Amino acid sequence: MPADRGIDEAAAVLRAGGLVAFPTETVYGLGANALDPNAAARIFEAKARPSFDPLISHLADAADLPALVGAVPPAVAALADRFWPGPLTLIVDRPAAIPPIVTSGLDTMAVRVPDEPSARALIAAAGVPVAAPSANRFGQLSPTRAEHVVAGLGGAVDVVLDGGPTRCGIESTIVDARGERPVVLRLGSLPVEALVEAVGPVEVRQGSSGRPVAPGTLAAHYAPRTPLRLDAVGAHDGGRRGFLAFREPPADGDWAAVEVLSPSGDLTAAAARLFDALHRLDAAGVTEIVAEAVPDAGVGRAVNDRLRRAAATWH
Numbered sequence: 001m002p003a004d005r006g007i008d009e010a011a012a013v014l015r016a017g018g019l020v021a022f023p024t025e026t027v028y029g030l031g032a033n034a035l036d037p038n039a040a041a042r043i044f045e046a047k048a049r050p051s052f053d054p055l056i057s058h059l060a061d062a063a064d065l066p067a068l069v070g071a072v073p074p075a076v077a078a079l080a081d082r083f084w085p086g087p088l089t090l091i092v093d094r095p096a097a098i099p100p101i102v103t104s105g106l107d108t109m110a111v112r113v114p115d116e117p118s119a120r121a122l123i124a125a126a127g128v129p130v131a132a133p134s135a136n137r138f139g140q141l142s143p144t145r146a147e148h149v150v151a152g153l154g155g156a157v158d159v160v161l162d163g164g165p166t167r168c169g170i171e172s173t174i175v176d177a178r179g180e181r182p183v184v185l186r187l188g189s190l191p192v193e194a195l196v197e198a199v200g201p202v203e204v205r206q207g208s209s210g211r212p213v214a215p216g217t218l219a220a221h222y223a224p225r226t227p228l229r230l231d232a233v234g235a236h237d238g239g240r241r242g243f244l245a246f247r248e249p250p251a252d253g254d255w256a257a258v259e260v261l262s263p264s265g266d267l268t269a270a271a272a273r274l275f276d277a278l279h280r281l282d283a284a285g286v287t288e289i290v291a292e293a294v295p296d297a298g299v300g301r302a303v304n305d306r307l308r309r310a311a312a313t314w315h
Helices: 004-015 037-047 064-069 074-083 117-126 146-156 192-199 267-282 300-314
Strands: 020-023 028-033 056-058 088-093 108-112 173-176 183-186 241-245 255-260 288-291
Touching: 004 020, 004 028, 004 117, 020 117, 020 146, 028 037, 028 117, 028 146, 037 146, 064 088, 064 108, 074 088, 074 192, 146 267, 173 192, 241 267, 255 267, 267 288, 267 300, 288 300
Parallel strands: 056 108, 088 173, 241 255, 241 288
Antiparallel strands: 020 028, 088 108, 173 183
């Protein structure tokens, strides 16, 4: 965990309008003062993020939500009470204090309380909500280590807090619970099954080809620089190929690099290693990455979602 002095210095940078990359339980975020439109604009510039893709605002404590947005819908409050702090982002009406640039002009805001003590300490020390998408260039692999942030964004970030590898490894689940039935807008580290157990049936909407209604919902996203496909059928016979396996290396094939997500078949472990493994394959000098899908249950649904979107970037 970053030292208290590092957190205090980073909090001062946030208050002054700077950018701070910091670990959450999901991935590293690129943080700025969510109340400062100029600071939020720096996020879009640093990431080369299109202005139509909204940001998630982070709070230090669930009790901070009513103070920011006023009345909270009962279903939103119930989900926050059950899953915060944690990898759940909730959609609420945008309060006047949050500038439109943070929400890309939408009248809604995405907000969560991270389950990472140093992240909450940073937000509390800054004394403001912190807008923080993943700390990477737009559309590329999310960072789960500080070195991923440095390699991807370099000098565009004022401070990088190194908290080691992130625990979950995949972004938060995004839910709009303002209506009659909660709608999952992005699969993530909180499994759909956990939501159903807590609130009953939910609707799941997969991706968006038009203007996003929530962060990270474009159909093509989360991609390595190396072309990626979801199975070996049609993969190039020549060149240096990399393979991303779920439980065990491929039995045949001429693979220049292989990464195994979880030899034991643990989907939580597979999710935690997904982006880290893809970063390594991306740096291995291969000409193509072939990825194996994982069982489509629990957090495995989010793993497959990220692989599909990565592949869509290249096909």
